[in-house]
Each structure stands twice: as structure tokens, then as C-alpha cells.
Amino acid sequence: MDVKNKIIDAISQAIKQAIDAGIFKNTGELPEINLEVPPKKEFGDYATNFAMQSAKIFHTNPRKIAEEIKSRISADWLEKIEIAGAGFMNFYLKPDVIYNELKNIYTGLENFGQLPNKNNATIQIEYVSANPTGLLHVGHGRGAAAGSAIVNILRAAGYNVESEYYINDAGNQMENLAKSVNARYLQHFGKDVEFPEDGYHGADIFDTTNRIIERDGDKYLALPENERLKILEDLAYADKLAELKKDLAAFKVGFDVWFSERTLHPDKINDAIKVLRERGEIYEKDGALWLASMKYGDDKDRVVIRENGVPTYLAADIAYHKNKFERGFGTLINLWGADHHGYIARVKAAMTALGFNADNLKILLLQMVSLYRGGELVKMSKRTGESITLRELMEEVGTDAARYFFLMRSIDSQLDFDLDLAKKKSADNPVYYIQYAHARICSIFRQVEENNLQLIDAPKFNMLVTASEIDLINKIFEYPNEIEKAAAEFAPQRIARYVYDLAAQFHSFYRDCRILGVDKDLAQARLALIKITAHTIRHALNLLGVSAPTSM
RNA sequence: GCGUUCGUGGCUCAGUUGGAUAGAGCAACGGCCUUCUAAGCCGUGGGUCGCGCGUUCGAGUCGCGCCGAACGCACCA
Numbered sequence: 001m002d003v004k005n006k007i008i009d010a011i012s013q014a015i016k017q018a019i020d021a022g023i024f025k026n027t028g029e030l031p032e033i034n035l036e037v038p039p040k041k042e043f044g045d046y047a048t049n050f051a052m053q054s055a056k057i058f059h060t061n062p063r064k065i066a067e068e069i070k071s072r073i074s075a076d077w078l079e080k081i082e083i084a085g086a087g088f089m090n091f092y093l094k095p096d097v098i099y100n101e102l103k104n105i106y107t108g109l110e111n112f113g114q115l116p117n118k119n120n121a122t123i124q125i126e127y128v129s130a131n132p133t134g135l136l137h138v139g140h141g142r143g144a145a146a147g148s149a150i151v152n153i154l155r156a157a158g159y160n161v162e163s164e165y166y167i168n169d170a171g172n173q174m175e176n177l178a179k180s181v182n183a184r185y186l187q188h189f190g191k192d193v194e195f196p197e198d199g200y201h202g203a204d205i206f207d208t209t210n211r212i213i214e215r216d217g218d219k220y221l222a223l224p225e226n227e228r229l230k231i232l233e234d235l236a237y238a239d240k241l242a243e244l245k246k247d248l249a250a251f252k253v254g255f256d257v258w259f260s261e262r263t264l265h266p267d268k269i270n271d272a273i274k275v276l277r278e279r280g281e282i283y284e285k286d287g288a289l290w291l292a293s294m295k296y297g298d299d300k301d302r303v304v305i306r307e308n309g310v311p312t313y314l315a316a317d318i319a320y321h322k323n324k325f326e327r328g329f330g331t332l333i334n335l336w337g338a339d340h341h342g343y344i345a346r347v348k349a350a351m352t353a354l355g356f357n358a359d360n361l362k363i364l365l366l367q368m369v370s371l372y373r374g375g376e377l378v379k380m381s382k383r384t385g386e387s388i389t390l391r392e393l394m395e396e397v398g399t400d401a402a403r404y405f406f407l408m409r410s411i412d413s414q415l416d417f418d419l420d421l422a423k424k425k426s427a428d429n430p431v432y433y434i435q436y437a438h439a440r441i442c443s444i445f446r447q448v449e450e451n452n453l454q455l456i457d458a459p460k461f462n463m464l465v466t467a468s469e470i471d472l473i474n475k476i477f478e479y480p481n482e483i484e485k486a487a488a489e490f491a492p493q494r495i496a497r498y499v500y501d502l503a504a505q506f507h508s509f510y511r512d513c514r515i516l517g518v519d520k521d522l523a524q525a526r527l528a529l530i531k532i533t534a535h536t537i538r539h540a541l542n543l544l545g546v547s548a549p550t551s552m
Numbered sequence: 553g554c555g556u557u558c559g560u561g562g563c564u565c566a567g568u569u570g571g572a573u574a575g576a577g578c579a580a581c582g583g584c585c586u587u588c589u590a591a592g593c594c595g596u597g598g599g600u601c602g603c604g605c606g607u608u609c610g611a612g613u614c615g616c617g618c619c620g621a622a623c624g625c626a627c628c629a
Contacts, residue, residue: 034568034569036568036571037568038572039572039573039574039575040572040573043572047572049570049571049572052570052571052609052610053570053571055609061609062609084572085571085572086571086572086609086610087571087609088571088572131629133629168629171628171629172628172629173628173629198628286627287627288627289627290627299554299555299625300625302626302627303626303627304627305627306627307627308627310627312626312627312628312629313628313629316629337623338556338557338622338623338624339623339624340623340624341555341556341557341623341624341625342555342556342623342624342625343624344556345555365556365557365623367557367558367622367623368622368623370622408565408566409564409565409566410565410566412557412558413557413558413565414557414558414621414622414623416563416564416565418564421564421578424591425591428577428578428591429591430577432591433577433591433592435591436589436591436592437592439589439591440588440589440591440592443588443589444588444589446588447588448588451588478568481568482568485568485569488569489568489569493565493566494566494568497565497566497567497576500576500577501576504576507592507593508592508593508594510588510589510592510593511584511592511593511594512593514587514588515588516587516588517587517588551589552589552591
């Protein structure tokens with residue numbers, strides 16, 4: 001048990017005693033005991049606001065409650081407890097506690113940052129899911145970075161997670177892809193054909209077409225239009241999907257499952273409609289089939305089967321989410337671009353209509369990305385193909401900077417991505433600032449042997465007493481809790497910020513505390529401390545999908 | 553018009569589920585390299601947390617109403 005839980009345990013015992021002794025008259029549910037690291041060092045190592053939280057149910061003033069709890073806690077590892085402000089309880093630990101905890105971390109360092117398995121029902125998270133009709137752009141990049149980081153963080157927090165990519169490989173857009181490639185194909189061989197109105201104008205369509213031509217030449221030229229379209233659709237689809245996977249892999253993003261929309265057509269869709277119909281949620285109007293989604297909170301009812309008998313995109317999505325629910329996950333998470341928010345109500349309504357608990361479907365919205373270069377907004381347009389692709393972004397600023405910049409802001413905030421800043425190799429750039437801390441530590445390790453110094457199993461941690469040492473130690477202690485919170489809030493930016501703060505703490509330590517040339521016991525204790533620091537930085541960067549170079 | 557998200561120093565953003573004197577970075581200014589990487593460190597100035605009302609011991613955080621921004625509001629995906 002770590003210190004934090006020991007304190008919580010002691011508080012909760014004290015409360016129990018006070019209740020048993022009739023001091024506290026409990027007239028409600030006890031609030032959770034919240035232990036936090038206080039904003040100021042004078043407020044101790046840990047603090048709780050429990051006395052204030054519980055004032056209402058105990059009908060007692062907070063300071064009095066705090067006194068009663070304090071008088072019932074005696075632990076040899078506690079230096080003192082102080083009551084401050086309106087009723088804060090500040091806990092001051094004996095120094096030994098800190099050194100013991102540090103020793104525990106050091107002994108099990110390889111696992112530091114991996115929290116015990118929560119034995120939860122698997123959480124499924126679906127993200128990116130871009131249509132396989134073009135290249136990924138920066139918006140997808142943000143989704144890819146956020147989704148993969150959330151997966152990593154959830155796993156570190158001990159959740160079982162499965163990631164999935166939903167491939168929209170059915171419907172109109174695939175036909176448009178085929179028509180677009182078909183037109184480029186024919187144009188390449190000198191045919192005077194018009195480019196389709198709804199076609200994809202991007203330069204990547206030429207690339208796809210050229211790859212097909214390189215391999216197969218003009219062998220589809222003489223085929224009847226319909227046959228050629230069919231073949232080109234398959235070829236273009238395969239090519240686009242391969243490109244997607246290539247870019248995602250380069251961006252350190254992988255999926256456990258690639259789910260094809262085609263596998264839903266037509267049986268699973270028909271089945272979903274049938275179930276809805278049996279449950280009385282479907283009606284016919286104007287020749288189409290409608291889902292009565294309005295009664296479950298949607299703005300209006302939605303068509304699921306068109307007048308011409310073709311299912312809408314929503315119908316496929318209903319079948320898809322039904323399938324996800326039936327696979328037995330505990331929680332389903334969808335990471336969507338904010339431009340899809342209008343879609344939430346209808347999907348949730350459909351799930352409710354099917355009899356599932358729609359609360360188990362959590363939809364996270366990712367706000368838009370704006371790119372800035374030279375202080376000016378870089379305009380994006382999918383139609384004209386002038387968008388900046390993820391691939392171009394990676395080439396321009398590098399994978400590490402791109403990922404970190406995508407992750408440093410809350411997903412709820414629109415992101416201004418400064419391309420010039422991301423490219424800078426200086427302190428202005430947070431990515432380099434963090435990586436530099438790691439590289440500095442590695443550099444020290446490269447030199448210790450020459451100085452007749454080595455890492456030992458049981459260093460004298462109690463030699464670490466200066467402020468910058470203690471601050472660094474405390475920052476390290478916060479890490480597991482930070483992972484827990486980042487996981488609970490699906491908030492990668494917490495880890496991004498944490499590792500930045502940790503790096504800052506290390507840089508201060510580096511200034512104040514030398515390792516080479518000081519007393520051997522002290523040097524070994526410091527060496528162990530920076531080994532822990534390096535591990536923690538590397539672990540956190542790894543959660544974000546950012547590399548931790550050993551030299552820069 | 554309706555909905556979602558956002559509004560915090562000049563700029564970009566955090567803010568630990570309502571707590572202690574609101575924090576970083578950039579920009580500005582001033583210091584620190586003959587010793588482990590100056591891609592670093594230390595310091596100074598800069599805020600009516602969009603506006604108003606409410607909830608309570610306590611509000612940047614919760615509720616309501618305005619104002620502003622982005623994105624949505626299909627038998628497209």
C-alpha cells in the first residue's frame with residue numbers, strides 16, 4: 001500500500017471511530033475521501049477537504065470535524081497533522097516514508113507506471129475510421145494521436161482495451177472513388193472523359209491510379225465500363241487502405257480490429273431493422289422506413305431504408321453499433337470529429353430503441369485543428385485537394401512533434417497548430433524540452449563508469465534532502481495518480497502536461513545537484529533518482545507515442 | 553432559429569470532478585556556462601477568469617440569461 005492509501009485508510013478508520021463513539025451523527029452518505037497534493041509546500045505533503053465536504057451530513061462545523069478526525073489518528077509514519085483554512089487537514093509525512101516509497105518504486109522500476117489490472121469488462125474504442133477514399137489529413141491526425149494515446153493510457157491504468165477502425169467501404173463514396181480513378185485511368189491513356197461531379201479531386205487519386213497502371217498497365221482499358229469500374233473499385237480500395245495503414249503505422253497508430261462496413265450488408269442491417277420493427281420502433285412513410293428516434297431524444301425521426309430500398313448510412317451504423325454491443329464490451333467509446341456531433345443523438349436513440357443501455361456508449365468529440373504557418377491560417381479544402389495531409393505534416397515537423405502538439409491540448413478545445421513552433425529545435429518547443437531532459441540523464445549514465453561510480457541496488461535515498469531533490473521525488477510520486485485521472489477523463493493532455501512538469505523539475509534538479517564529483521553515497525542515491533526519472537519520462541512519452549532519444 | 557464545444561495576462565493554453573494567494577509556455581525585461589548537454593537554469597513586470605444574476609461556508613469550475621467564436625442541423629457519408 002502506498003502512502004496515499006495509508007493516509008486515506010487512517011482517515012477512514014478515524015471517521016468510523018468517531019461515528020461509533022457518537023461524536024458524528026451521520027445523516028447521509030459519506031463523501032469520498034479526497035486526498036490531494038496541496039498547491040503550496042507549507043500545506044504539507046497531502047491534504048484533504050473531507051471535513052468541509054462532510055459538514056453537511058454531520059451537521060458540524062468543518063474545523064470541529066477535522067479536530068475529531070485528527071485526534072483519532074496516530075501513525076508512526078506521520079510527522080504531524082495540521083488543520084488550516086476553513087477545515088483543510090494537512091498531512092506532513094516523516095521523511096522516512098518518502099524514502100521507503102522511493103525505494104519501493106526503485107525496486108520495481110520496470111513496472112512503475114503500469115497500474116494493477118482492474119479486471120474490468122473490456123473497453124472498446126473506435127477511432128479515426130476515415131473513409132478509405134483519400135489520404136488522412138491533420139484532423140484525422142489529431143484523432144489518431146488522441147485515440148492511440150487514450151488506448152495506451154487506459155491500458156497503463158489497468159483497463160482491458162480493444163481498439164477498432166471502422167472502414168466505410170460500402171456505399172456512395174466507394175462508387176465515387178471508383179469513378180474518380182476510372183476517369184484518371186482513361187485520361188492517362190488519352191481518352192477525353194469528363195471528371196465526375198462528385199469525384200475526388202485530390203492529387204492522391206493520380207497516385208493511386210498510377211500505381212495501378214504501373215502494375216497492370218492498360219489491361220482494363222478495353223473492358224466494358226461497368227466491369228472496369230468494378231475492378232478499379234477493388235484495386236483502388238485496396239490501394240487506399242494500404243496507404244491508410246502505412247500512414248497510421250508511421251504515426252505509431254495500430255488497431256486490434258479492422259471492421260469492414262461491407263460485412264454488415266445486407267444481412268446484419270436487415271436483421272437490425274427487423275429487430276427494431278419487432279420492437280415497434282419503425283414505421284413507413286412516403287415509401288421509406290423511418291426510425292422513431294424522436295421519442296428517445298433525437299430532434300427528428302430518421303430514415304433508415306430509402307424509398308429506393310437502399311439503406312442509409314445510419315442503418316449501417318445502427319447495425320454496426322448493435323454488433324459492438326453484442327460483442328459484450330463493458331463500455332464502447334467512439335472518438336468522433338466535432339463536425340459529427342449532430343449524429344450522437346440519433347445513434348444513441350437507435351441503441352435505446354434496440355434495448356441497449358445507451359449510457360454505455362460514450363462519444364468523445366474532438367474539436368477542429370487549424371494550422372498556422374508564418375502566423376497565417378493554412379486553409380484546408382478536401383474538395384480541391386489542397387489540404388495538408390498527415391503524411392505531409394509528419395514530413396514537415398516529425399512524428400514526435402506532431403503527436404505531442406495534437407495531445408497537449410484538451411480534446412474539447414480547438415487546436416491551433418503552429419507549424420513553425422513545432423519545427424523549432426529550441427526550448428520554445430515543449431517536445432524538445434522534455435526529450436532533452438531524458439537525453440541529459442542518458443548522457444550522465446554514459447559517463448558514470450569512467451568516474452568509478454555505479455548504480456547499486458540499495459542506495460541511501462535518505463541522503464536526498466535538498467529542495468530540488470524532494471520536489472523531483474514528489475513529482476514522481478504523482479505519476480500513478482496522474483495516469484488514473486488521465487484514464488478516467490480520457491485526457492491525454494494531462495500526461496502531456498505532467499511529463500512537461502516532470503522534465504522541468506528535473507532540469508531544476510540538474511542545476512542544483514551534481515552527480516559526478518560528489519560524495520559516493522550521495523552520488524549513488526542521485527543516480528538512482530535520475531534512473532527513476534528517466535524511466536518515468538520514457539514511460540509517459542511512450543503513452544503519448546513520442547520517442548525518448550538517448551542523445552540529442 | 554435549434555444543438556454541441558469553447559471564451560482565463562499581448563499570444564497559445566492548464567486548472568486535480570466546488571476549495572487555500574488562479575498557474576505554465578511564448579512574447580518583454582534583467583541575470584547565470586574553465587566542472588555531468590545553455591535544446592538548460594534563476595529572477596521581474598503583466599489577470600474585474602466574456603458579461604449579469606443565482607445556488608453555498610466557498611464559484612474559473614455548478615444552474616439560468618445574454619454577448620462572441622468554431623462546428624453541425626439530409627432519404628450525403
